[in-house]
Amino acid sequence: MARPAPSTDQRGGQELLHRRRLLQAMASVVAEHGYAATTIADVVRVARVSKSTFYAHFDDKEHCYVALYSTATDKVIEAMREADEQAGALGLPWRGHLLAVNRAHLGALAAGGPLTRSMLIEVQTAGPSAQAMRRDVFGRYARLMCELGEAVRRDEPRLRRLSPGIALGIVGGVNELMMEAIERGPVEAITGLVDVATELWAAVLTAPGPG
Secondary structure, three states: OOOOOOOOOHHHEEEEEEEEHHHHHHHHHHHHHHOOOOHHHHHHHHHHHOHHHHHHHHOOOOOHHHHHHHHHHHHHHHHHHHHHHHHHHHHHOOHHHHHHHHHHHHHHHOOHHHHHHHHHHHHHHHOOHHHHHHHHHHHHHHHHEEEEHOOOOHHHOOOOOOOHHHHHHHHHHHHHHHHHHHOOOHHHHHHHHHHHHHHHHHHHHHHHOOO
16 A cells, blocks of 8 residues: 655655754764865765755755854854843843843853854855855844843943944954954853953943044
């Protein structure tokens, strides 16, 4: 007796499973070998799927890497938002609020280990799509910090409003500090930048406004 064809839901679930396995495999291979040395053959071997399955989801290695970068960023942003909500619920003063969010940000990145190293350093040379995603990620961080700035200003109205450009500049500065830290030591070293990152944001929030 012929086996019934899988339903649309079953096919959709299988496709999601394959995509998840491919992203997990890409993360594993990049963490072990770095992006430049990673091949599609490595990824499909670890994911235990065929190359045709890979190409059903991604155009090429860079496309898969960009999807992984986006997914990893989603998790970091989620950790930052959770820290923001908890700090607000606890009624932390504005500096404590900033500190909590920066600790969540850098802690989530540090937990990524070698994958974070790749996404801070190798992403810059991974191709145009990866560079575009990097700019998008910086923008997401900047917008989140602008939202946080408005939240702490409700408790301390004398604080300066963050402009998108200034927020983006600080995000870029913190990123440079993280890159310097992991070029000289383990990825976990970036957690030592929590106070510095917090002071950068605090310095702008307390600076006199233009004019």
